[in-house]
Amino acid sequence: MTVEERLRATTEAVTEAMRPVRPLDLRPEAVNAQAPAKRRLPRHSRRWPGWLIPLAAAMAVIAVAATLVAVRSLSAAGPAARPTPAATSTVTLPNGVPRYYVSLTDFGTSSNGSPMRNAFLGDAKTGKQLATFLPPSDAVFAATASSSDGRTFVLDAAVAADLGPGATSRDESSPTTQRWYVLRLTPGATQHPLLTRVPIASPYTDTAIFGLAVSPDGQTLAILSHADATSKSPPGLITLRTYSLATGQLLRTWTAPGSSSAQAAFTGMSWLDDGRTVAFTYPPVAKHQDIRTLDTTIPGTNLIAGSHPVFPLPTFTTCYYGLLTADGKAVICGTFDANCSGRRPELTVYSVATGKLERVLYRYQGTCVFATAMVGWAKSATLAIGLIEISKPDKHPLPAPNMMGVVTPGKFTMLSVAPKAITYDSPGEIAF
Amino acid sequence: MTETPAPPSAAEGEVTALYQAHATGLVRLAMLMLADQSAAEDVVQDAFLGLYRRWGKLNDPDRAITYVRSSVLNGCRDVLRRRSRRIPAALLEPNAAPAEASVLLAEEHREVLAALRRLPDRQREAVILRHCLGMREDEAAAAMNVSRGTVKSTSHRGLAALAKILKEAQ
Numbered sequence: 001m002t003v004e005e006r007l008r009a010t011t012e013a014v015t016e017a018m019r020p021v022r023p024l025d026l027r028p029e030a031v032n033a034q035a036p037a038k039r040r041l042p043r044h045s046r047r048w049p050g051w052l053i054p055l056a057a058a059m060a061v062i063a064v065a066a067t068l069v070a071v072r073s074l075s076a077a078g079p080a081a082r083p084t085p086a087a088t089s090t091v092t093l094p095n096g097v098p099r100y101y102v103s104l105t106d107f108g109t110s111s112n113g114s115p116m117r118n119a120f121l122g123d124a125k126t127g128k129q130l131a132t133f134l135p136p137s138d139a140v141f142a143a144t145a146s147s148s149d150g151r152t153f154v155l156d157a158a159v160a161a162d163l164g165p166g167a168t169s170r171d172e173s174s175p176t177t178q179r180w181y182v183l184r185l186t187p188g189a190t191q192h193p194l195l196t197r198v199p200i201a202s203p204y205t206d207t208a209i210f211g212l213a214v215s216p217d218g219q220t221l222a223i224l225s226h227a228d229a230t231s232k233s234p235p236g237l238i239t240l241r242t243y244s245l246a247t248g249q250l251l252r253t254w255t256a257p258g259s260s261s262a263q264a265a266f267t268g269m270s271w272l273d274d275g276r277t278v279a280f281t282y283p284p285v286a287k288h289q290d291i292r293t294l295d296t297t298i299p300g301t302n303l304i305a306g307s308h309p310v311f312p313l314p315t316f317t318t319c320y321y322g323l324l325t326a327d328g329k330a331v332i333c334g335t336f337d338a339n340c341s342g343r344r345p346e347l348t349v350y351s352v353a354t355g356k357l358e359r360v361l362y363r364y365q366g367t368c369v370f371a372t373a374m375v376g377w378a379k380s381a382t383l384a385i386g387l388i389e390i391s392k393p394d395k396h397p398l399p400a401p402n403m404m405g406v407v408t409p410g411k412f413t414m415l416s417v418a419p420k421a422i423t424y425d426s427p428g429e430i431a432f
Numbered sequence: 433m434t435e436t437p438a439p440p441s442a443a444e445g446e447v448t449a450l451y452q453a454h455a456t457g458l459v460r461l462a463m464l465m466l467a468d469q470s471a472a473e474d475v476v477q478d479a480f481l482g483l484y485r486r487w488g489k490l491n492d493p494d495r496a497i498t499y500v501r502s503s504v505l506n507g508c509r510d511v512l513r514r515r516s517r518r519i520p521a522a523l524l525e526p527n528a529a530p531a532e533a534s535v536l537l538a539e540e541h542r543e544v545l546a547a548l549r550r551l552p553d554r555q556r557e558a559v560i561l562r563h564c565l566g567m568r569e570d571e572a573a574a575a576m577n578v579s580r581g582t583v584k585s586t587s588h589r590g591l592a593a594l595a596k597i598l599k600e601a602q
Contacts (some may be wrong), residue, residue: 003595004563010544011564013537014463021459022473024445024480025449184477208588314595336550336593372552384452389552428585 009220024161058411059374078083090126091416095386096379097149097406098432099125100185101417104141119144119155120418121183121193124432133195137180141301143428148273148326148379153183153216153431154245155195158422178204182245184218199248207236211269211280212428214245216326221245222296224269226258240280240303242296253295256282256303268323269428270378279324281313289313291324291331319348321427328352330381332361340366345373345388346406349381362407364388375407377432382409384430443487446496451480454497457565458504464560465508467545471589476510479503501575512549547597554578555590562587 061209075362093099101122119141121131135141139157157179168284180198204225211224221243227236238258244253267281278294282304290309300306311331313322319333331350338345350356358381364371368390377385387409405414455476461474479500487496537545548556554576561572562583572583 003591004597006540006544006598007563009561010537010541011460011464013541014545015471017537018456018460018463019469021455021476024448024455024477026481026484140582142585158580210588315600316593317600337458400530430567 027044041251091124091413093125094383094406094408094413096383097124097385098146098148098377099123100130100143101430102146102153102155102183102430103418103430104144104428113284117196121153122418123187124415124417127418129418131192133181133183142178142429143209143212145214145269145428146431147214147218148216148271149218150432151185151187152214152245153185154198154214154221155181155183156212156213156428157181178202178207178209180221180243180248182221198243198245200243201248201250211240211267213269213271213278213280215271216273217277219245220251220296221267222271222280224267224280238282238303240294240338242278254294254301254306254361256302268321270324270326270376272324272328273326274328277328279310279328280307281322282307291322293324293328311355314350319350320372321374322350323375323427324352325378325380325384327380328376332375332378332381332384334372334386336372338368338371338373340364340368340371345371345390347373347375347384347386351381359409361409362386362412363411364390366390374427376404376427376430383407384416386412434456443484447480447484447487450483450496450500454500455480458501460564461501461560462504462508464545464557464564465505467549468510471511475504475507478507495574498571498574502577505575507551512553543598544594547594550597551590551593554582555585555593557586558583559590559594563591 016038092216101124102119103122104119118135119133120129121133124130133141133155135157136159139159141155142158143156145155159177159179179202180200181195182198183193183195185193198221207225207227209225211222213222214220215222222240223243224238224240228237236258239256240254243249244251266413269278269280271278272293276295276297278296279291280294280345281289283289283291289312291311291313292307292309294303294307298306299380310328311322311324313319313331314333317336319331320336322331322333326329331352333348333350335343335347344363344365345368347361349358349361351358361382361384361412362373364373372389374387374389375384376387382406386405388403390402403412404417405412407413458476458479459472462475463469466475467474482498483496522542548559551559555588557576558572561567561575562569567575569580569583570588573580576583578586
């Protein structure tokens with residue numbers, strides 16, 4: 001039985017177990033008794049104020065008309081792009097840590113009912129938000145990835161034909177496709193950076209994307225996907241393709257059999273510093289998964305035969321979104337479902353050579369109700385960027401106390417990132 | 433916070449009609465989140481009371497049910513947080529979640545509910561809205577106040593995490 005079938009069966013069982021629902025009590029004493037409780041529940045801090053939404057929707061239309069997704073600096077964007085006040089203190093970044101990042105952020109729905117998700121470019125050194133990118137109105141940003149030189153970012157936008165202006169609802173039968181955009185940062189440039197479309201002839205209609213990686217030189221994009229991943233039959237292939245980011249030309253293709261039960265579990269895919277090797281998690285959903293490496297310069301088209309398992313991932317609860325370090329020597333794992341009184345949120349390092357736990361790179365020692373630790377960027381066994389998502393008593397809702405910082409053995413140096421950047425809970429939502 | 437003015441007289445009829453039409457579905461949503469019908473009904477009642485109090489301020493009464501659905505999700509998050517503060521850590525392990533005991537279900541369904549409780553908030557909500565209740569992506573997005581893309585990616589990630597949790601429990 002698939003997970004979806006189990007969910008449906010459980011839903012039916014819950015429905016059958018329900019007693020008749022009691023009538024609504026609108027007596028004045030009930031209404032008045034309820035009011036103070038509601039006042040104790042503030043709105044989610046990461047949501048944008050409702051008055052921003054119409055302006056933001058208008059800006060999205062402008063972006064479509066311009067073909068390119070226009071980059072807007074804070075000064076140019078006006079109130080619609082004004083973020084939650086960002087930290088402005090300057091931090092000293094350890095050598096080799098990227099200064100810039102791109103983060104995806106939800107900010108409500110447009111006036112025609114289309115949900116909105118923008119991307120913003122931030123400076124982790126100064127805490128400034130440098131630019132905001134709005135997707136075309138028929139698309140939403142789904143994932144981002146970056147090169148290890150910290151100068152090239154790629155954005156995946158999921159496009160639905162019926163999400164355009166005037167749309168009032170989403171037809172589930174309408175196919176979803178993908179568009180790809182690249183952002184290149186030029187040192188010393190005085191103009192705003194532009195997000196430009198990569199002319200990939202997309203074969204990704206109704207295909208789940210579960211991994212993106214950009215080569216260290218920023219010239220090549222690797223996309224790991226699964227056609228028909230969410231349909232019952234027949235399952236499509238799991239495919240890894242590489243493309244030129246300059247031209248959109250398809251360079252190489254590797255395939256492996258798919259699975260009808262596989263889901264688009266966006267994984268911590270990475271491109272190693274040697275410039276040749278891509279690391280990915282396979283199979284996408286299974287009790288036993290491996291991180292595999294593929295040398296993209298060796299001939300072949302078989303994703304499994306052409307790649308090598310380098311590290312058997314520990315259980316999901318032990319290793320949350322493990323990521324192979326850029327030097328290929330270690331895997332850094334996060335922690336899922338920690339509670340601070342038993343399991344603590346921590347980032348752990350496993351040796352690829354031995355497969356054994358090498359060290360606890362960082363362990364959060366504060367209080368929490370529950371917490372999740374994730375690695376967002378991993379240079380080596382001793383240098384990474386981590387996020388500790390913490391829920392504390394009387395802090396409702398998340399993510400106010402979250403922390404994002406540079407992690408070295410036993411030390412967590414907070415990054416000066418915009419508050420909105422620390423809301424991600426899985427790979428692909430932020431790239432350094 | 434300023435005091436909300438008294439709702440218009442028409443509000444009671446409108447809100448009651450909405451409750452009669454949607455309460456069962458919303459309680460089911462809250463039960464999947466909380467595994468406790470009494471708590472689920474409390475959350476749904478609170479959401480409708482909130483709607484009633486704010487009826488005069490609604491810009492678009494046609495979207496009232498979207499507002500209520502979001503309120504139910506917020507209420508469930510709050511209950512889960514209060515519950516997690518109250519329950520000893522040892523009981524938060526998947527096979528010992530106490531809330532499931534309040535719904536008479538077979539073991540395999542209790543396992544699913546316990547696994548759902550272990551997902552991060554957004555993943556749990558996306559999975560329940562999309563795969564338990566069969567809502568469209570745009571409906572789920574409106575309820576969660578996130579984008580369609582987020583619903584799609586988050587529900588996929590949630591399903592993947594759920595699959596792993598259930599496999600590990602085997």
